[in-house]
Amino acid sequence: MSTTPRDAQIDVPPQELIAGLAKLYDTFAHALDPDAPERDEAERAFSRELCAWYDNSVPDPKPSFHEFRKGVIDRCRRHLIATSKFPTV
Amino acid sequence: MFADFDRRLQGLPQDLCAPFHDEARQLETELMMLYRATVLCVRREPEMDRVAARWGEMVQLCEGSLTRLQKLSERHPDCGADIYYDRVLELRSKCQRLHEMHK
Numbered sequence: 001m002s003t004t005p006r007d008a009q010i011d012v013p014p015q016e017l018i019a020g021l022a023k024l025y026d027t028f029a030h031a032l033d034p035d036a037p038e039r040d041e042a043e044r045a046f047s048r049e050l051c052a053w054y055d056n057s058v059p060d061p062k063p064s065f066h067e068f069r070k071g072v073i074d075r076c077r078r079h080l081i082a083t084s085k086f087p088t089v
Numbered sequence: 090m091f092a093d094f095d096r097r098l099q100g101l102p103q104d105l106c107a108p109f110h111d112e113a114r115q116l117e118t119e120l121m122m123l124y125r126a127t128v129l130c131v132r133r134e135p136e137m138d139r140v141a142a143r144w145g146e147m148v149q150l151c152e153g154s155l156t157r158l159q160k161l162s163e164r165h166p167d168c169g170a171d172i173y174y175d176r177v178l179e180l181r182s183k184c185q186r187l188h189e190m191h192k
Contacts, residue, residue, distance in 0.1 A: 032125050
């Protein structure tokens with residue numbers, strides 16, 4: 001159950017959408033080589049998909065884009081941790 | 090990271106470019122090591138605020154490096170500091186975006 005306005009706007013995203021965004025997020029936010037072309041490509045793709053989702057699927061009144069993006073990133077991080085994408089160090 | 094660099098900067102010969110490049114390259118290498126350490130640190134961090142804070146610290150390190158690269162360039166204007174400065178500037182931009190999106 002959503003507890004914050006931010007979560008309420010994205011409380012039922014399609015799982016495949018989160019999984020796809022999480023993969024892009026992981027690629028650019030956790031790139032060990034910041035100069036790798038795929039890192040920048042992933043960041044651009046993430047931004048494009050996020051903007052499309054925000055513009056087309058988030059109902060009014062929309063949260064700020066900053067809050068929306070932060071909420072999506074939070075979900076992506078939880079998805080990545082839950083699916084054990086991060087190796088133990 | 091910067092204390093040793095500042096000390097070595099004082100001793101760089103004014104008329105040679107190779108030592109300048111060595112110092113600039115070492116600074117960049119150390120910065121990259123810190124960047125990778127930040128990535129490994131934030132990967133499993135559950136708190137978004139802490140992730141934002143780590144990237145904010147990385148931005149500060151980039152800015153410290155840029156200041157020193159600029160000083161290096163002023164001392165050795167013909168040794169081509171731009172390439173190192175540009176690479177660190179790009180890294181700073183990426184870290185700043187990561188900081189912004191997590192705070």
